Amino acid sequence: MAFVPTSPQTSLHGTFTARPAHRCSVQRPRTVHRQALRMQTWSDPAVTQEYFDFLNNVNQRELMTDCTSTIVGSGRIGNFLREHGTGQDLVIRRGQKIPEDAPGPVYLCTRNDDLEEIIENCPESKKDDLVFIQNGMLERMLRRHDMSENTRANLYFAISKMDADPIDGITETNPEGLTAVCGKWEGAFQERILKAGLTCKILKERDFRRSQLEKLIWISVFNLIGAVHGNIPMGEVAQMHEREVTELSIELAHMIRFTLTVGMLPDIEKRMLAYGRRVKEFPTALKEFEWRNGFFYKYSMLARKNGFPDPTPMHTYVLVCSSYAR
Known part of the structure; x- marks a missing residue:
């Protein structure tokens, strides 16, 4: 499925100026202000304990x-x-x-x-x-x-x-x-x-968790964008759809920051694109949905059900227009 230019729509990061070539009944993404999000966060006290153990040189593996x-x-x-x-x-x-x-x-x-x-x-x-x-x-x-x-x-x-x-x-x-x-x-x-x-x-646990969540963002972003453009290879996603990768990566990173209380390191979009170029020949596909894009989509549906703005409007829009989440 190809994207064609249309009037700009505001997302969590700049504007989103693409829509699918075929008609889609999904409402376009709306501005989501940080203060509007009041969803429950999910923190991990084990990370704090690990840090103090490291400082005191105890419980080191x-x-x-x-x-x-x-x-x-x-x-x-x-x-x-x-x-x-x-x-x-x-x-x-x-x-x-x-x-x-x-x-x-x-x-x-x-x-x-x-x-x-x-x-x-x-x-x-x-x-x-x-x-x-x-x-x-x-x-x-x-x-x-x-x-x-x-x-x-x-x-x-x-x-x-x-x-x-x-x-x-x-x-x-x-x-x-x-x-x-x-x-x-x-x-x-x-x-x-x-x-x-x-x-x-x-x-250590804190840095590993961030690494694993960043991989979750990468695999969700590249496979979704690649799928809606006809299951193009990873390298083509990185080369031809850099703006979409950037905006969607930052949107999902914001969502993780405010729901799991894990902040990604700066320039996440650059790392996303760099690894996409590294595995440029590999195909894209939406699979293992529950474990990947489905994680973000469930939060979106939960937010809407309870009267909150969608925390990942661009992700939901592209996902539903891909027909995968219909």
Whole structure:
């Protein structure tokens, strides 16, 4: 679907001057003033406690080294982790359960929708070893299962097909690389990624959460804009639709700031565009909606239901006009 010029509409950041070429019954985005938003915020006291522990040098994790591990899933990421492991990793395939004596960390290389069943069937003794590497909003699910402190990895490398060389998330804005990990098995995961010739940094909870939410914004923005323009590649989104990426990225960042009380670092739109150019050949598609764009869309519907302005009007407008959320 193509955008064509029309009269400017105000959004959270500047003006939004695009509309779909076909008719759409959705009301155009309206100005949303910060003082108009009175939605409940969701803060995390663990971050404050972690900071004080760091200052007092208490409760600091000892870095684990890479060891024989368990890998759930044999797709592109699972195969990649196995190839750069010890050669003795246990691979769990679809339909199989994690055994009580599963070795080391348990890398969950599956789709988000498979996680609930995996967790429910996981032995209690191994739940602390589960390592989550999925994209999208996992926080609510992890809280529900009391796994907020489990190891989580934020992957900024892309593998196009089985056995293909990965493209590392090294960009002009982040030459040190973007892949990050946090939790009990952070040292083991980092060691394995570095062994594969990629970059990976260990972050404290506050910085990791920001990193993961920024990836959520990126994957939601690029796939939505790419989808409404005919599922064009990531690189074309970055090159041809820079303004849309910029406005939508900032809008979603504002929403996260006022609902989750997590502020993104300055110039988020530059980092979005830089990584889009890095994985320029990869296609765009709206998938795993509940875990990605659906997170923002649910807040929009909740706000409207309770008489509040839509916190992400541009996102809602483009999403509904894409026919995905009809």
